[in-house]
Amino acid sequence: MNSTARPIQPRKRDAIPLRVVEAAGLQPASPTPPAPAILQATDVYKSYRRNRHEVPVLRGCNFAAASGKTTAILGQSGSGKTTLLHLLGTLDAPDRGRIEFDGQRIDNLPRTARDRFRNRQLGMIFQFYHLLPEITAFQNVLLPMMIHAGFRGYLRHRRQYRQRAQELLERVGLLHRLHHKPRELSGGEMQRVAIARALVAGPKLLLADEPTGNLDRQTGQRILDLLDDLNREEGLTIVMVTHDESIAQRCDAVVHLADGKTVEV
Amino acid sequence: MYRWLLCWRYLRTRYIALASVVSVMLGVATLVIVNSVMDGFTAEMQQRMHGILSDVIIESHSAHGLPNYQDTVAKIRQVVGEELAGITTVVHVPAMVSIDHRGETITRQINLIGIDIESYADVSDFSKYLLHPENQKRIGFDLKEDGYAPDRPGFPESGWKYRRLKAAAEKQLRAMQLAYEQEQERNRLLRAAIEASASGSSSANTAAELSVGSPVTASDLPPTPRDQADGAAEAPHDGHGLAFPELPAHLRSNDGDDAAPSGKSSSATTSPRTGATPGAEQSLPTPGPSVDAVATLDSDQAKVFDPEVDQHEGIVLGISIGSTRYRDAAGRVTDYYYVRPGDDVLVTFPSAGTSPRAINERFTVVDFYESKMSEYDATFAFVPLDKLQQYRGMSSDAVTSIQLKLRDGADLNAVRDRLRAEFPLELMVQVSTWRDLQGPLLAAVQMETTILNILLFLIIAVAGFGILATFFMIVVEKTKDIGILKSLGASGSGVASIFLGYGLLLGAFGAGVGALAGLVFVANINTVADMLETITGQEVFDPTVYYFETIPTLVQPMTVVWVVVGAVLIAVMASVLPAMRAARMHPVEALRYE
Ligand SMILES: Nc1ncnc2c1ncn2[C@@H]1O[C@H](COP(=O)(O)OP(=O)(O)OP(=O)(O)O)[C@@H](O)[C@H]1O
Ligand SMILES: [Mg+2]
Numbered sequence: 001m002n003s004t005a006r007p008i009q010p011r012k013r014d015a016i017p018l019r020v021v022e023a024a025g026l027q028p029a030s031p032t033p034p035a036p037a038i039l040q041a042t043d044v045y046k047s048y049r050r051n052r053h054e055v056p057v058l059r060g061c062n063f064a065a066a067s068g069k070t071t072a073i074l075g076q077s078g079s080g081k082t083t084l085l086h087l088l089g090t091l092d093a094p095d096r097g098r099i100e101f102d103g104q105r106i107d108n109l110p111r112t113a114r115d116r117f118r119n120r121q122l123g124m125i126f127q128f129y130h131l132l133p134e135i136t137a138f139q140n141v142l143l144p145m146m147i148h149a150g151f152r153g154y155l156r157h158r159r160q161y162r163q164r165a166q167e168l169l170e171r172v173g174l175l176h177r178l179h180h181k182p183r184e185l186s187g188g189e190m191q192r193v194a195i196a197r198a199l200v201a202g203p204k205l206l207l208a209d210e211p212t213g214n215l216d217r218q219t220g221q222r223i224l225d226l227l228d229d230l231n232r233e234e235g236l237t238i239v240m241v242t243h244d245e246s247i248a249q250r251c252d253a254v255v256h257l258a259d260g261k262t263v264e265v
Numbered sequence: 266m267y268r269w270l271l272c273w274r275y276l277r278t279r280y281i282a283l284a285s286v287v288s289v290m291l292g293v294a295t296l297v298i299v300n301s302v303m304d305g306f307t308a309e310m311q312q313r314m315h316g317i318l319s320d321v322i323i324e325s326h327s328a329h330g331l332p333n334y335q336d337t338v339a340k341i342r343q344v345v346g347e348e349l350a351g352i353t354t355v356v357h358v359p360a361m362v363s364i365d366h367r368g369e370t371i372t373r374q375i376n377l378i379g380i381d382i383e384s385y386a387d388v389s390d391f392s393k394y395l396l397h398p399e400n401q402k403r404i405g406f407d408l409k410e411d412g413y414a415p416d417r418p419g420f421p422e423s424g425w426k427y428r429r430l431k432a433a434a435e436k437q438l439r440a441m442q443l444a445y446e447q448e449q450e451r452n453r454l455l456r457a458a459i460e461a462s463a464s465g466s467s468s469a470n471t472a473a474e475l476s477v478g479s480p481v482t483a484s485d486l487p488p489t490p491r492d493q494a495d496g497a498a499e500a501p502h503d504g505h506g507l508a509f510p511e512l513p514a515h516l517r518s519n520d521g522d523d524a525a526p527s528g529k530s531s532s533a534t535t536s537p538r539t540g541a542t543p544g545a546e547q548s549l550p551t552p553g554p555s556v557d558a559v560a561t562l563d564s565d566q567a568k569v570f571d572p573e574v575d576q577h578e579g580i581v582l583g584i585s586i587g588s589t590r591y592r593d594a595a596g597r598v599t600d601y602y603y604v605r606p607g608d609d610v611l612v613t614f615p616s617a618g619t620s621p622r623a624i625n626e627r628f629t630v631v632d633f634y635e636s637k638m639s640e641y642d643a644t645f646a647f648v649p650l651d652k653l654q655q656y657r658g659m660s661s662d663a664v665t666s667i668q669l670k671l672r673d674g675a676d677l678n679a680v681r682d683r684l685r686a687e688f689p690l691e692l693m694v695q696v697s698t699w700r701d702l703q704g705p706l707l708a709a710v711q712m713e714t715t716i717l718n719i720l721l722f723l724i725i726a727v728a729g730f731g732i733l734a735t736f737f738m739i740v741v742e743k744t745k746d747i748g749i750l751k752s753l754g755a756s757g758s759g760v761a762s763i764f765l766g767y768g769l770l771l772g773a774f775g776a777g778v779g780a781l782a783g784l785v786f787v788a789n790i791n792t793v794a795d796m797l798e799t800i801t802g803q804e805v806f807d808p809t810v811y812y813f814e815t816i817p818t819l820v821q822p823m824t825v826v827w828v829v830v831g832a833v834l835i836a837v838m839a840s841v842l843p844a845m846r847a848a849r850m851h852p853v854e855a856l857r858y859e
Binding site (some may be wrong): 086089091092111112115116117118119120122124126130131132133134135139143144146147148149150151154155197 | 266267268275752753754759853
């Protein structure tokens, strides 16, 4: 494991052009025990409006994820776990409250800054994998780099990017499926492609929304092992939404979500 | 990068979108075809007009024309200077031509033009539109022996050969008529004599005269007129007695040559002119004017005009003056000629001066003029300048217009303006370029082209709405992908550019294929027209209407480029709205979309 994981870590800094590192104010991960909260949500409100009828989902929710740790969000169906995760990932904006990443407020950033944040600092994994069906697994993994680099930048760093994508797919054990379209892959394989894609840009934070919810136990177990490895070997901060208590128990911290509020256990 | 990748992927996996550009394709192809054909027509027409009208025309509206054209020409040379390539003087006069055809007189209104044989060819494309190969090389107003229009299969036999045959046949006819009239007269006298003898008061004179003629008895008189009437039954007895109805039919057919000699041989046996008949002529009382005509024609070869060897002054008629184009029973396009080189026509035109009189002058048609501009072909008739001046009583120094040909690349309008300064309108002189003269026609064609272009671009615009609808569907279908891209940090404009690029590629593809198809179509347009004709049995391109044998085309690269650019623009514009919708899509809602 270690032998394959190693190249990722140094390359992470090599591959990413300097300006991105600067823009994000990224510091090398410090593995010191008193882990500060890298991601923090304070008094967040979110409600959906449907036919003038307001559906409050989050009501003064607080949340913190320690740097380099895994945090599980548990809660009943419909309790607002996915909603919270979207807010944390700046895919949606809270009605009230603030969300901070690395001590910097991110919920009210301009659109382009949020796009950049998602592209560079954040990896997201979904229950339904969300791969683009028309391109190969390899291209799916390359997608964040393509989005980041633009046309000419991509062409210039192409070999570098491709090598990194290939290494990541090797890491998740899919080297033999590089040029398959998502529909030609199994659910577990698709989820592993999604993980590779989430990691390709070298993020600090991984948000996972029921990553094993659609997989059988054994496959789910392997995915969770992979996430654990990533957390341990690369200090990746992981926030994972799940229904499953047993999965939650593997995490460093567990947060319960109920009535629009979080209850730490 | 991902934009192009996805754009390309979407293109490859959604061939239905190609269906939406088929209309763009068709629109572009149609535009290319229509413009090529219109430009072809315009170019062909302009070339012809330009060729006929020369570059700059100086016209006098005075009845006397330009009195001392040498002075004017000298002045023009001075004003135009280096740029002058050719100059010719012309007399234009409205006229009427009368054509005798099968005993009917056909009159046509024409534009009689006196041209200077030496210089006219320098200025105008006149000679290349003539039918006789020799005339094409060098204008001549002498009737040629034969060989008119060698590349025109249906052209009737023309020239001296035809003229001699016709003259001979006419002579023969006149002789037959004479003989018939003599018989009639004889019968009348005989009957009178019989009546006189029956009544008892016989006239010695009539009896004596009768005895001089052939010894006819009352019993064998009737058959003779009947025999002769077989040939002359249809002959209308108009004062001139020129008509010989069956002649054209004989001559047009291949056995015309055979028919004529047999006619001659029969004339040797029946004609009163050969052998013993002069006596009869003198002894008979003069029956009518036709006998006079024959007598005068026969009496003095040196002085009197003999159509077998003489021609009147030559005239070149526009081909539509002397012929009609029609479609025969089998559907073939055929020309019917009322008159042909070798025939004589009567031209009526006004004399010069303040109180014009009508002048009638006979001309011999020496050639046809076919510019394929129906307006010109139906009205222009050319005669030698000096003769026209002479007939009209003009001084040989007077002309009505001067035509200039300038060097290639000369600025016509500048030259015209300089000349206008020199010859103000107060002198009753008008200076114009060929474009000025044909301005309305050119403007009309231009207008037509513009309107067609607008209409066809509307078709492409309609196609644009098709693209719009298709793209909206694709955007909706790809909602989830858009959400994924956004969750990966793609910007709104990045997502939008996927669909704009999609529109661009589709538009370029449609327009490119359309333009290619259009160009291929244009290159083979006549083959296609023929094919359509055989399939549908309907004439696609009717030469009787357009005066072109084939459809003229001219591909202007700039037009094609503009059409393609326009079509691509429309496709891109049609994809703007769907692209904007994609850009505005909320990432969470897009991800939740099922
Ligand atoms: N776009 C929306 N409009 C209206 N209501 C919404 C919308 N999105 C979510 N909701 C509501 O918000 C609540 C929380 O939804 P959310 O998806 O966060 O639940 P969840 O905790 O992820 O549930 P599950 O475990 O089933 O995934 C639900 O009651 C849902 O009906
Ligand atoms: Mg959920």
